[in-house]
Amino acid sequence: MNKKQLIMEKSIELFANQGIKKTSVQQITEYCGISKGAFYLSFKSKDELILAIIDHFMQQITADIDHVVRTNHTKDILYQIFHKIFKAFLQHRDLAKFLMIEQNHSLNKELLTRMQYYHKIADKTFLEMLERIYGESINEIKYDLIYAIKGLINGYADIVIFNNGKLDLDLIATSLVEKVDILAKNITTPFITLETGEMFQDFLIEEISKEKLISMIDTSLKEIEESIEKESLVTLKQHLIEPSYNRAIINGLIENIRNHPDCKWLSYLLRRYIR
Amino acid sequence: MNKKQLIMEKSIELFANQGIKKTSVQQITEYCGISKGAFYLSFKSKDELILAIIDHFMQQITADIDHVVRTNHTKDILYQIFHKIFKAFLQHRDLAKFLMIEQNHSLNKELLTRMQYYHKIADKTFLEMLERIYGESINEIKYDLIYAIKGLINGYADIVIFNNGKLDLDLIATSLVEKVDILAKNITTPFITLETGEMFQDFLIEEISKEKLISMIDTSLKEIEESIEKESLVTLKQHLIEPSYNRAIINGLIENIRNHPDCKWLSYLLRRYIR
Protein backbone atom coordinates (compact mmCIF):
# COMPACT_ATOMS: atom_id res chain seq x y z
CA MET A 1 0.00 0.00 0.00
CA ASN A 2 0.94 3.63 -0.50
CA LYS A 3 3.01 4.64 2.51
CA LYS A 4 1.28 7.99 2.87
CA GLN A 5 -2.08 6.30 3.02
CA LEU A 6 -0.85 3.71 5.48
CA ILE A 7 0.40 6.41 7.84
CA MET A 8 -2.81 8.37 7.55
CA GLU A 9 -5.05 5.41 8.24
CA LYS A 10 -3.08 4.14 11.19
CA SER A 11 -2.64 7.57 12.76
CA ILE A 12 -6.36 8.33 12.46
CA GLU A 13 -6.96 5.26 14.59
CA LEU A 14 -4.47 6.39 17.20
CA PHE A 15 -5.62 10.01 17.16
CA ALA A 16 -9.24 8.97 17.60
CA ASN A 17 -8.41 6.82 20.61
CA GLN A 18 -5.82 8.91 22.42
CA GLY A 19 -5.96 12.39 20.97
CA ILE A 20 -3.32 14.14 18.93
CA LYS A 21 -1.24 15.39 21.81
CA LYS A 22 -0.79 11.99 23.37
CA THR A 23 0.11 10.29 20.10
CA SER A 24 3.81 10.66 19.30
CA VAL A 25 5.33 10.27 15.86
CA GLN A 26 7.34 7.42 17.33
CA GLN A 27 4.16 5.60 18.27
CA ILE A 28 2.66 6.13 14.84
CA THR A 29 5.68 4.69 13.07
CA GLU A 30 5.81 1.72 15.41
CA TYR A 31 2.12 1.04 14.76
CA CYS A 32 2.78 1.23 11.03
CA GLY A 33 5.80 -1.01 11.26
CA ILE A 34 8.09 1.58 9.70
CA SER A 35 10.96 3.67 10.99
CA LYS A 36 10.77 7.22 12.20
CA GLY A 37 12.77 8.43 9.26
CA ALA A 38 10.31 6.89 6.84
CA PHE A 39 7.60 9.02 8.35
CA TYR A 40 9.47 12.18 7.46
CA LEU A 41 9.86 10.98 3.89
CA SER A 42 6.08 11.09 3.53
CA PHE A 43 5.25 14.14 5.64
CA LYS A 44 7.30 17.21 6.42
CA SER A 45 5.97 17.38 9.98
CA LYS A 46 3.36 16.04 12.35
CA ASP A 47 1.24 19.11 11.67
CA GLU A 48 1.33 18.42 7.94
CA LEU A 49 -0.02 14.94 8.60
CA ILE A 50 -2.92 16.35 10.58
CA LEU A 51 -3.71 18.84 7.84
CA ALA A 52 -3.59 16.08 5.23
CA ILE A 53 -6.03 13.93 7.19
CA ILE A 54 -8.53 16.70 7.59
CA ASP A 55 -8.23 17.79 3.98
CA HIS A 56 -8.79 14.26 2.78
CA PHE A 57 -12.01 13.79 4.71
CA MET A 58 -13.45 17.21 3.98
CA GLN A 59 -12.69 16.86 0.30
CA GLN A 60 -14.39 13.49 0.02
CA ILE A 61 -17.54 14.69 1.74
CA THR A 62 -17.63 18.03 -0.08
CA ALA A 63 -17.29 16.35 -3.46
CA ASP A 64 -19.93 13.75 -2.58
CA ILE A 65 -22.47 16.33 -1.46
CA ASP A 66 -21.82 18.44 -4.52
CA HIS A 67 -22.41 15.41 -6.70
CA VAL A 68 -25.73 14.65 -5.04
CA VAL A 69 -26.94 18.22 -5.43
CA ARG A 70 -25.83 18.35 -9.04
CA THR A 71 -27.36 15.08 -10.20
CA ASN A 72 -30.63 15.01 -8.28
CA HIS A 73 -33.50 17.17 -9.30
CA THR A 74 -36.34 16.04 -7.12
CA LYS A 75 -37.19 16.75 -3.50
CA ASP A 76 -35.16 13.68 -2.82
CA ILE A 77 -31.93 15.69 -2.64
CA LEU A 78 -32.25 16.42 1.03
CA TYR A 79 -32.72 12.76 1.85
CA GLN A 80 -29.78 11.78 -0.32
CA ILE A 81 -27.53 14.35 1.31
CA PHE A 82 -28.34 13.32 4.87
CA HIS A 83 -27.97 9.70 3.91
CA LYS A 84 -24.59 10.33 2.33
CA ILE A 85 -23.30 12.40 5.22
CA PHE A 86 -24.27 9.99 7.94
CA LYS A 87 -23.10 7.03 5.90
CA ALA A 88 -19.72 8.71 5.60
CA PHE A 89 -19.68 9.34 9.36
CA LEU A 90 -20.45 5.70 9.96
CA GLN A 91 -17.93 4.35 7.49
CA HIS A 92 -15.14 6.57 8.74
CA ARG A 93 -16.14 6.56 12.36
CA ASP A 94 -12.57 6.89 13.60
CA LEU A 95 -11.97 9.87 11.42
CA ALA A 96 -15.22 11.54 12.35
CA LYS A 97 -14.52 10.93 16.01
CA PHE A 98 -11.11 12.50 15.59
CA LEU A 99 -12.64 15.52 13.88
CA MET A 100 -15.32 15.94 16.52
CA ILE A 101 -13.02 15.45 19.47
CA GLU A 102 -10.30 17.79 18.37
CA GLN A 103 -11.74 20.73 16.58
CA ASN A 104 -8.19 21.90 16.31
CA HIS A 105 -8.92 25.45 15.41
CA SER A 106 -6.29 26.00 18.00
CA LEU A 107 -3.54 24.00 16.37
CA ASN A 108 -2.72 26.74 13.94
CA LYS A 109 -4.23 29.51 11.88
CA GLU A 110 -3.73 27.40 8.79
CA LEU A 111 -6.33 24.92 9.89
CA LEU A 112 -8.85 27.55 10.86
CA THR A 113 -8.76 29.09 7.37
CA ARG A 114 -8.92 25.64 5.82
CA MET A 115 -12.03 24.71 7.78
CA GLN A 116 -13.69 28.03 7.01
CA TYR A 117 -13.09 27.34 3.34
CA TYR A 118 -14.86 23.98 3.46
CA HIS A 119 -17.66 25.46 5.53
CA LYS A 120 -18.19 28.17 2.94
CA ILE A 121 -18.45 25.59 0.18
CA ALA A 122 -20.89 23.57 2.25
CA ASP A 123 -22.99 26.65 2.95
CA LYS A 124 -23.12 27.50 -0.72
CA THR A 125 -24.10 23.97 -1.65
CA PHE A 126 -26.82 23.83 0.99
CA LEU A 127 -28.13 27.17 -0.18
CA GLU A 128 -28.32 25.99 -3.76
CA MET A 129 -30.15 22.90 -2.62
CA LEU A 130 -32.68 24.79 -0.52
CA GLU A 131 -33.42 27.15 -3.37
CA ARG A 132 -33.83 24.25 -5.75
CA ILE A 133 -36.25 22.42 -3.46
CA TYR A 134 -38.33 25.22 -2.03
CA GLY A 135 -37.89 28.01 -4.53
CA GLU A 136 -38.70 31.58 -3.60
CA SER A 137 -40.91 30.66 -0.69
CA ILE A 138 -38.04 30.27 1.78
CA ASN A 139 -36.09 33.30 0.65
CA GLU A 140 -36.51 35.17 3.93
CA ILE A 141 -35.38 32.30 6.08
CA LYS A 142 -32.83 30.53 3.95
CA TYR A 143 -29.75 31.51 5.93
CA ASP A 144 -31.48 30.63 9.14
CA LEU A 145 -32.36 27.25 7.74
CA ILE A 146 -28.75 26.55 6.87
CA TYR A 147 -27.67 27.07 10.47
CA ALA A 148 -30.54 24.94 11.70
CA ILE A 149 -29.57 22.14 9.31
CA LYS A 150 -25.94 22.28 10.36
CA GLY A 151 -26.96 22.23 13.99
CA LEU A 152 -29.19 19.22 13.47
CA ILE A 153 -26.46 17.35 11.62
CA ASN A 154 -24.09 18.07 14.47
CA GLY A 155 -26.48 16.91 17.14
CA TYR A 156 -27.29 13.66 15.43
CA ALA A 157 -23.69 13.05 14.37
CA ASP A 158 -22.88 12.63 18.03
CA ILE A 159 -25.27 9.74 18.25
CA VAL A 160 -24.04 8.14 15.07
CA ILE A 161 -20.39 8.38 15.95
CA PHE A 162 -20.35 7.57 19.63
CA ASN A 163 -22.98 4.85 19.58
CA ASN A 164 -21.52 1.51 18.65
CA GLY A 165 -24.62 -0.41 17.70
CA LYS A 166 -25.99 -0.56 14.18
CA LEU A 167 -28.00 2.43 13.03
CA ASP A 168 -30.92 2.83 10.68
CA LEU A 169 -29.47 5.26 8.15
CA ASP A 170 -32.75 5.43 6.28
CA LEU A 171 -34.65 6.40 9.40
CA ILE A 172 -32.17 9.05 10.47
CA ALA A 173 -32.23 10.64 7.00
CA THR A 174 -36.03 10.48 6.77
CA SER A 175 -36.38 11.92 10.23
CA LEU A 176 -34.07 14.83 9.49
CA VAL A 177 -35.73 15.54 6.15
CA GLU A 178 -39.03 15.81 7.97
CA LYS A 179 -37.55 18.23 10.49
CA VAL A 180 -36.07 20.48 7.83
CA ASP A 181 -39.27 20.34 5.85
CA ILE A 182 -41.35 21.30 8.86
CA LEU A 183 -39.02 24.15 9.66
CA ALA A 184 -38.89 25.39 6.06
CA LYS A 185 -42.65 25.57 5.89
CA ASN A 186 -43.31 27.13 9.28
CA ILE A 187 -40.53 29.44 10.40
CA THR A 188 -41.66 33.05 10.57
CA THR A 189 -39.00 34.52 12.87
CA PRO A 190 -35.55 33.82 11.51
CA PHE A 191 -32.58 34.84 13.60
CA ILE A 192 -30.35 35.23 10.59
CA THR A 193 -32.18 37.48 8.21
CA LEU A 194 -31.32 38.15 4.60
CA GLU A 195 -29.06 41.09 5.38
CA THR A 196 -27.15 39.56 8.28
CA GLY A 197 -26.91 36.32 6.33
CA GLU A 198 -25.23 37.98 3.42
CA MET A 199 -22.96 39.78 5.83
CA PHE A 200 -21.93 36.56 7.49
CA GLN A 201 -21.10 34.75 4.36
CA ASP A 202 -19.32 36.37 1.52
CA PHE A 203 -19.43 33.71 -1.07
CA LEU A 204 -16.16 34.49 -2.72
CA ILE A 205 -14.58 31.12 -3.03
CA GLU A 206 -11.50 31.90 -4.97
CA GLU A 207 -11.30 30.07 -8.27
CA ILE A 208 -8.53 27.61 -8.90
CA SER A 209 -6.00 28.29 -11.68
CA LYS A 210 -5.49 26.18 -14.78
CA GLU A 211 -1.84 25.64 -13.82
CA LYS A 212 -2.78 24.34 -10.38
CA LEU A 213 -5.23 21.91 -11.95
CA ILE A 214 -2.66 20.62 -14.42
CA SER A 215 -0.09 20.07 -11.70
CA MET A 216 -2.72 18.25 -9.64
CA ILE A 217 -3.45 16.00 -12.60
CA ASP A 218 0.25 15.25 -12.92
CA THR A 219 0.45 14.28 -9.27
CA SER A 220 -2.56 11.99 -9.58
CA LEU A 221 -1.16 10.36 -12.70
CA LYS A 222 1.89 9.27 -10.73
CA GLU A 223 -0.22 7.72 -8.00
CA ILE A 224 -2.91 5.71 -9.73
CA GLU A 225 -2.69 2.59 -11.85
CA GLU A 226 -6.13 2.00 -13.38
CA SER A 227 -5.91 2.54 -17.12
CA ILE A 228 -9.31 4.10 -17.77
CA GLU A 229 -8.70 6.68 -15.07
CA LYS A 230 -5.21 7.35 -16.36
CA GLU A 231 -6.41 7.82 -19.91
CA SER A 232 -9.21 10.11 -18.78
CA LEU A 233 -6.75 12.24 -16.85
CA VAL A 234 -4.37 12.53 -19.78
CA THR A 235 -7.21 13.55 -22.08
CA LEU A 236 -8.53 16.07 -19.58
CA LYS A 237 -5.08 17.55 -19.24
CA GLN A 238 -4.80 17.95 -23.01
CA HIS A 239 -8.22 19.59 -23.08
CA LEU A 240 -7.16 22.02 -20.37
CA ILE A 241 -4.12 23.06 -22.37
CA GLU A 242 -6.07 23.27 -25.59
CA PRO A 243 -9.86 22.93 -25.44
CA SER A 244 -10.89 20.35 -27.98
CA TYR A 245 -13.95 18.44 -26.78
CA ASN A 246 -17.58 19.29 -26.11
CA ARG A 247 -19.27 19.43 -22.69
CA ALA A 248 -20.69 15.95 -22.89
CA ILE A 249 -17.33 14.34 -23.48
CA ILE A 250 -15.67 16.31 -20.72
CA ASN A 251 -18.51 15.43 -18.39
CA GLY A 252 -18.01 11.76 -19.14
CA LEU A 253 -14.29 11.96 -18.56
CA ILE A 254 -14.78 13.65 -15.21
CA GLU A 255 -17.36 11.04 -14.30
CA ASN A 256 -14.76 8.35 -15.09
CA ILE A 257 -12.46 9.56 -12.36
CA ARG A 258 -15.10 10.64 -9.84
CA ASN A 259 -15.16 7.43 -7.90
CA HIS A 260 -11.46 6.91 -7.59
CA PRO A 261 -10.67 7.98 -4.01
CA ASP A 262 -7.51 9.79 -5.09
CA CYS A 263 -9.35 11.77 -7.74
CA LYS A 264 -12.58 12.76 -6.04
CA TRP A 265 -11.42 16.22 -5.11
CA LEU A 266 -9.76 16.74 -8.45
CA SER A 267 -12.98 15.82 -10.23
CA TYR A 268 -14.89 18.31 -8.10
CA LEU A 269 -12.44 21.10 -8.87
CA LEU A 270 -12.40 20.25 -12.57
CA ARG A 271 -16.17 20.37 -12.74
CA ARG A 272 -16.21 23.73 -11.03
CA TYR A 273 -13.52 25.03 -13.35
CA ILE A 274 -15.25 23.88 -16.53
CA ARG A 275 -18.59 25.39 -15.54
CA MET B 1 -8.47 38.78 44.49
CA ASN B 2 -8.55 35.10 45.22
CA LYS B 3 -5.46 33.59 43.59
CA LYS B 4 -7.31 30.56 42.29
CA GLN B 5 -9.83 32.79 40.55
CA LEU B 6 -7.11 35.01 39.12
CA ILE B 7 -5.33 32.02 37.60
CA MET B 8 -8.54 30.63 36.18
CA GLU B 9 -9.60 33.89 34.57
CA LYS B 10 -6.24 34.66 33.04
CA SER B 11 -5.66 31.15 31.77
CA ILE B 12 -9.10 31.02 30.15
CA GLU B 13 -8.04 34.01 28.11
CA LEU B 14 -4.80 32.37 27.06
CA PHE B 15 -6.41 28.99 26.37
CA ALA B 16 -9.09 30.60 24.21
CA ASN B 17 -6.52 32.40 22.11
CA GLN B 18 -3.78 29.82 21.77
CA GLY B 19 -5.22 26.51 22.81
CA ILE B 20 -4.28 24.45 25.82
CA LYS B 21 -1.29 22.71 24.29
CA LYS B 22 0.46 25.91 23.35
CA THR B 23 -0.13 27.63 26.68
CA SER B 24 2.52 26.69 29.22
CA VAL B 25 2.18 27.01 32.96
CA GLN B 26 5.12 29.40 32.79
CA GLN B 27 3.18 31.66 30.45
CA ILE B 28 0.11 31.57 32.68
CA THR B 29 2.05 32.56 35.76
CA GLU B 30 3.84 35.37 33.92
CA TYR B 31 0.49 36.67 32.67
CA CYS B 32 -0.85 36.56 36.22
CA GLY B 33 2.23 38.23 37.64
CA ILE B 34 2.96 35.37 40.02
CA SER B 35 5.68 32.76 40.26
CA LYS B 36 5.50 29.25 38.99
CA GLY B 37 5.57 27.89 42.49
CA ALA B 38 2.54 29.95 43.43
CA PHE B 39 0.60 28.25 40.67
CA TYR B 40 1.24 24.86 42.23
CA LEU B 41 -0.02 26.14 45.57
CA SER B 42 -3.42 26.71 43.99
CA PHE B 43 -3.58 23.74 41.62
CA LYS B 44 -1.99 20.34 41.86
CA SER B 45 -1.38 20.20 38.11
CA LYS B 46 -2.20 21.83 34.82
CA ASP B 47 -4.86 19.19 34.23
CA GLU B 48 -6.51 20.06 37.52
CA LEU B 49 -6.74 23.67 36.41
CA ILE B 50 -8.47 22.65 33.18
CA LEU B 51 -10.90 20.46 35.06
CA ALA B 52 -11.64 23.28 37.48
CA ILE B 53 -12.38 25.71 34.65
CA ILE B 54 -14.77 23.36 32.93
CA ASP B 55 -16.47 22.40 36.18
CA HIS B 56 -16.96 26.03 37.07
CA PHE B 57 -18.67 26.92 33.81
CA MET B 58 -20.80 23.81 33.58
CA GLN B 59 -21.92 24.19 37.17
CA GLN B 60 -22.98 27.80 36.71
CA ILE B 61 -25.01 27.03 33.61
CA THR B 62 -26.50 23.84 35.00
CA ALA B 63 -27.62 25.59 38.16
CA ASP B 64 -29.03 28.54 36.20
CA ILE B 65 -31.06 26.35 33.87
CA ASP B 66 -32.35 24.30 36.75
CA HIS B 67 -33.46 27.47 38.47
CA VAL B 68 -35.35 28.68 35.41
CA VAL B 69 -37.14 25.37 35.00
CA ARG B 70 -37.99 25.22 38.69
CA THR B 71 -39.34 28.73 39.07
CA ASN B 72 -41.17 29.26 35.78
CA HIS B 73 -44.46 27.61 35.16
CA THR B 74 -45.64 29.08 31.89
CA LYS B 75 -44.68 28.38 28.29
CA ASP B 76 -42.12 31.05 28.85
CA ILE B 77 -39.60 28.55 30.21
CA LEU B 78 -38.18 27.72 26.83
CA TYR B 79 -37.56 31.36 26.05
CA GLN B 80 -35.96 31.95 29.43
CA ILE B 81 -33.65 28.99 29.03
CA PHE B 82 -32.43 29.96 25.60
CA HIS B 83 -31.98 33.52 26.75
CA LYS B 84 -30.01 32.41 29.78
CA ILE B 85 -27.80 30.03 27.82
CA PHE B 86 -26.89 32.47 25.09
CA LYS B 87 -26.42 35.28 27.56
CA ALA B 88 -23.95 33.09 29.40
CA PHE B 89 -22.17 32.30 26.16
CA LEU B 90 -21.92 35.98 25.40
CA GLN B 91 -20.78 37.01 28.84
CA HIS B 92 -18.14 34.31 29.04
CA ARG B 93 -17.19 34.32 25.42
CA ASP B 94 -13.59 33.35 26.10
CA LEU B 95 -14.66 30.42 28.16
CA ALA B 96 -17.24 29.28 25.66
CA LYS B 97 -14.73 29.60 22.86
CA PHE B 98 -12.29 27.53 24.85
CA LEU B 99 -14.93 24.88 25.45
CA MET B 100 -15.98 24.77 21.81
CA ILE B 101 -12.48 24.74 20.43
CA GLU B 102 -11.12 22.03 22.63
CA GLN B 103 -13.74 19.48 23.32
CA ASN B 104 -11.11 17.81 25.39
CA HIS B 105 -12.69 14.42 25.57
CA SER B 106 -9.23 13.35 24.62
CA LEU B 107 -7.36 14.93 27.49
CA ASN B 108 -8.30 12.21 29.89
CA LYS B 109 -11.03 9.81 30.82
CA GLU B 110 -11.79 11.96 33.85
CA LEU B 111 -13.07 14.78 31.70
CA LEU B 112 -15.18 12.52 29.50
CA THR B 113 -17.06 11.16 32.51
CA ARG B 114 -17.42 14.64 33.90
CA MET B 115 -18.95 15.99 30.70
CA GLN B 116 -21.26 13.01 30.40
CA TYR B 117 -22.46 13.76 33.89
CA TYR B 118 -23.37 17.36 33.05
CA HIS B 119 -24.98 16.24 29.81
CA LYS B 120 -27.13 13.77 31.68
CA ILE B 121 -28.31 16.49 34.04
CA ALA B 122 -29.05 18.78 31.11
CA ASP B 123 -30.99 16.03 29.33
CA LYS B 124 -33.03 15.40 32.42
CA THR B 125 -33.78 19.07 32.89
CA PHE B 126 -34.77 19.53 29.26
CA LEU B 127 -37.00 16.50 29.47
CA GLU B 128 -38.74 17.85 32.54
CA MET B 129 -39.25 21.15 30.78
CA LEU B 130 -40.67 19.60 27.62
CA GLU B 131 -43.09 17.51 29.63
CA ARG B 132 -44.16 20.53 31.61
CA ILE B 133 -44.78 22.63 28.49
CA TYR B 134 -46.29 20.13 26.10
CA GLY B 135 -47.59 17.43 28.38
CA GLU B 136 -48.41 13.99 27.02
CA SER B 137 -48.71 15.13 23.42
CA ILE B 138 -44.99 14.93 22.72
CA ASN B 139 -44.37 11.69 24.55
CA GLU B 140 -43.39 9.77 21.42
CA ILE B 141 -40.90 12.32 20.23
CA LYS B 142 -39.50 13.76 23.42
CA TYR B 143 -36.05 12.22 23.20
CA ASP B 144 -35.79 13.21 19.58
CA LEU B 145 -36.68 16.76 20.51
CA ILE B 146 -33.92 16.90 23.09
CA TYR B 147 -31.31 16.06 20.48
CA ALA B 148 -32.80 18.56 18.08
CA ILE B 149 -32.70 21.27 20.75
CA LYS B 150 -29.11 20.50 21.64
CA GLY B 151 -28.17 20.56 17.97
CA LEU B 152 -29.84 23.91 17.45
CA ILE B 153 -28.12 25.39 20.49
CA ASN B 154 -24.80 24.19 19.16
CA GLY B 155 -25.34 25.59 15.70
CA TYR B 156 -26.35 29.01 16.93
CA ALA B 157 -23.70 29.07 19.65
CA ASP B 158 -21.12 29.18 16.89
CA ILE B 159 -22.58 32.43 15.65
CA VAL B 160 -22.85 33.95 19.08
CA ILE B 161 -19.34 33.08 20.13
CA PHE B 162 -17.35 33.71 17.00
CA ASN B 163 -19.17 36.82 15.85
CA ASN B 164 -17.83 39.89 17.54
CA GLY B 165 -20.63 42.36 16.93
CA LYS B 166 -23.53 42.85 19.28
CA LEU B 167 -26.31 40.30 19.15
CA ASP B 168 -30.04 40.46 19.71
CA LEU B 169 -30.46 37.95 22.52
CA ASP B 170 -34.21 38.40 22.50
CA LEU B 171 -34.42 37.60 18.82
CA ILE B 172 -32.23 34.54 19.01
CA ALA B 173 -34.25 33.15 21.92
CA THR B 174 -37.57 33.93 20.24
CA SER B 175 -36.40 32.41 17.01
CA LEU B 176 -35.26 29.20 18.67
CA VAL B 177 -38.43 28.92 20.71
CA GLU B 178 -40.39 29.11 17.48
CA LYS B 179 -38.29 26.37 15.93
CA VAL B 180 -38.70 24.03 18.87
CA ASP B 181 -42.42 24.77 19.01
CA ILE B 182 -42.83 24.03 15.32
CA LEU B 183 -40.90 20.79 15.67
CA ALA B 184 -42.77 19.73 18.80
CA LYS B 185 -46.10 20.15 17.07
CA ASN B 186 -45.24 18.58 13.73
CA ILE B 187 -42.69 15.80 14.04
CA THR B 188 -44.15 12.41 13.20
CA THR B 189 -41.01 10.43 12.45
CA PRO B 190 -38.59 10.63 15.37
CA PHE B 191 -35.20 9.04 14.98
CA ILE B 192 -34.86 8.44 18.68
CA THR B 193 -37.96 6.63 19.75
CA LEU B 194 -39.11 6.00 23.29
CA GLU B 195 -37.27 2.68 23.60
CA THR B 196 -33.98 3.76 22.10
CA GLY B 197 -34.17 6.99 24.06
CA GLU B 198 -34.50 5.21 27.35
CA MET B 199 -31.68 2.94 26.30
CA PHE B 200 -29.42 5.87 25.48
CA GLN B 201 -29.98 7.70 28.67
CA ASP B 202 -30.14 5.94 31.95
CA PHE B 203 -31.09 8.71 34.25
CA LEU B 204 -29.26 7.48 37.28
CA ILE B 205 -27.51 10.58 38.48
CA GLU B 206 -25.97 9.35 41.70
CA GLU B 207 -27.12 11.29 44.73
CA ILE B 208 -24.67 13.29 46.75
CA SER B 209 -23.99 12.33 50.38
CA LYS B 210 -24.77 14.47 53.39
CA GLU B 211 -21.10 14.38 54.42
CA LYS B 212 -19.99 15.66 51.03
CA LEU B 213 -22.45 18.54 51.28
CA ILE B 214 -21.30 19.50 54.75
CA SER B 215 -17.67 19.53 53.69
CA MET B 216 -18.58 21.66 50.69
CA ILE B 217 -20.33 24.11 53.00
CA ASP B 218 -17.20 24.26 55.16
CA THR B 219 -15.05 25.04 52.12
CA SER B 220 -17.40 27.79 51.00
CA LEU B 221 -17.51 29.29 54.48
CA LYS B 222 -13.75 29.78 54.36
CA GLU B 223 -13.93 31.54 51.01
CA ILE B 224 -16.77 34.03 51.26
CA GLU B 225 -17.13 37.16 53.33
CA GLU B 226 -20.72 38.35 52.98
CA SER B 227 -22.51 37.92 56.30
CA ILE B 228 -25.98 36.96 55.06
CA GLU B 229 -24.51 34.24 52.94
CA LYS B 230 -22.30 33.04 55.77
CA GLU B 231 -25.17 32.92 58.21
CA SER B 232 -27.35 31.08 55.72
CA LEU B 233 -24.63 28.50 55.18
CA VAL B 234 -24.12 27.95 58.90
CA THR B 235 -27.85 27.50 59.42
CA LEU B 236 -28.14 25.13 56.49
CA LYS B 237 -25.28 23.10 57.85
CA GLN B 238 -26.98 22.80 61.24
CA HIS B 239 -30.18 21.75 59.51
CA LEU B 240 -28.32 19.07 57.58
CA ILE B 241 -26.90 17.63 60.79
CA GLU B 242 -30.19 17.84 62.61
CA PRO B 243 -33.31 18.81 60.62
CA SER B 244 -35.02 21.63 62.43
CA TYR B 245 -36.73 23.96 59.93
CA ASN B 246 -39.62 23.67 57.50
CA ARG B 247 -39.36 23.65 53.70
CA ALA B 248 -40.11 27.34 53.31
CA ILE B 249 -37.29 28.41 55.59
CA ILE B 250 -34.80 26.09 53.93
CA ASN B 251 -35.94 27.31 50.53
CA GLY B 252 -35.29 30.88 51.59
CA LEU B 253 -31.86 30.07 52.93
CA ILE B 254 -30.88 28.33 49.71
CA GLU B 255 -32.22 31.29 47.79
CA ASN B 256 -29.96 33.55 49.86
CA ILE B 257 -26.83 31.88 48.58
CA ARG B 258 -28.01 31.12 45.04
CA ASN B 259 -26.57 34.21 43.47
CA HIS B 260 -23.18 34.11 45.06
CA PRO B 261 -20.89 32.78 42.31
CA ASP B 262 -19.04 30.51 44.73
CA CYS B 263 -22.24 28.99 46.04
CA LYS B 264 -24.31 28.47 42.92
CA TRP B 265 -23.42 24.84 42.52
CA LEU B 266 -23.73 24.20 46.22
CA SER B 267 -27.21 25.69 46.21
CA TYR B 268 -28.19 23.47 43.29
CA LEU B 269 -26.93 20.35 45.05
CA LEU B 270 -28.60 21.34 48.32
CA ARG B 271 -31.91 21.84 46.59
CA ARG B 272 -31.65 18.45 44.95
CA TYR B 273 -30.72 16.84 48.24
CA ILE B 274 -33.59 18.39 50.17
CA ARG B 275 -36.20 17.41 47.61
Place this chain on the structure above:
DNA sequence: TATACTAATGACTGTTCAGTCAGTTTGTCA
Protein backbone atom coordinates in the same frame (compact mmCIF):
# COMPACT_ATOMS: atom_id res chain seq x y z
C1' DT C 1 29.63 -8.22 -11.16
C1' DA C 2 30.35 -3.39 -10.37
C1' DT C 3 28.16 1.00 -10.02
C1' DA C 4 24.83 4.27 -9.13
C1' DC C 5 20.88 5.40 -7.17
C1' DT C 6 16.85 5.45 -3.99
C1' DA C 7 14.46 3.91 0.16
C1' DA C 8 14.73 3.14 4.80
C1' DT C 9 16.75 3.06 9.43
C1' DG C 10 17.22 4.42 14.32
C1' DA C 11 20.51 6.51 17.44
C1' DC C 12 21.13 11.12 18.47
C1' DT C 13 20.20 16.24 19.34
C1' DG C 14 18.08 20.26 20.94
C1' DT C 15 14.16 22.05 22.88
C1' DT C 16 10.13 22.49 25.51
C1' DC C 17 7.83 22.15 29.62
C1' DA C 18 5.43 20.16 33.88
C1' DG C 19 6.54 19.82 38.27
C1' DT C 20 9.96 20.39 42.59
C1' DC C 21 12.26 22.36 46.41
C1' DA C 22 15.67 25.01 49.01
C1' DG C 23 15.52 29.39 50.15
C1' DT C 24 13.24 34.23 50.82
C1' DT C 25 9.69 37.46 51.99
C1' DT C 26 5.63 38.85 54.39
C1' DG C 27 2.37 38.67 58.03
C1' DT C 28 0.96 37.64 62.80
C1' DC C 29 0.98 37.38 67.47
C1' DA C 30 3.10 37.40 72.19
Place this chain on the structure above:
DNA sequence: TGACAAACTGACTGAACAGTCATTAGTATA
Protein backbone atom coordinates in the same frame (compact mmCIF):
# COMPACT_ATOMS: atom_id res chain seq x y z
C1' DT D 1 11.32 42.88 68.97
C1' DG D 2 11.71 38.36 67.86
C1' DA D 3 9.79 33.80 66.95
C1' DC D 4 7.14 31.28 63.99
C1' DA D 5 4.29 30.19 60.16
C1' DA D 6 2.30 30.85 55.83
C1' DA D 7 2.81 32.58 51.27
C1' DC D 8 5.72 32.98 47.64
C1' DT D 9 9.90 32.60 44.48
C1' DG D 10 12.47 30.93 40.42
C1' DA D 11 16.45 28.14 39.25
C1' DC D 12 16.67 23.44 38.47
C1' DT D 13 15.49 18.49 37.02
C1' DG D 14 14.02 14.85 34.33
C1' DA D 15 11.05 13.19 30.89
C1' DA D 16 8.98 13.51 26.50
C1' DC D 17 9.29 14.22 21.97
C1' DA D 18 9.79 16.44 17.10
C1' DG D 19 12.91 16.38 13.82
C1' DT D 20 17.93 15.15 11.72
C1' DC D 21 21.45 12.66 9.47
C1' DA D 22 25.21 9.34 8.94
C1' DT D 23 24.78 4.78 7.67
C1' DT D 24 22.85 0.57 5.68
C1' DA D 25 19.70 -2.28 2.66
C1' DG D 26 17.61 -2.86 -1.63
C1' DT D 27 17.20 -2.42 -6.53
C1' DA D 28 17.94 -1.12 -11.17
C1' DT D 29 21.31 -0.42 -14.91
C1' DA D 30 25.57 -0.92 -17.59
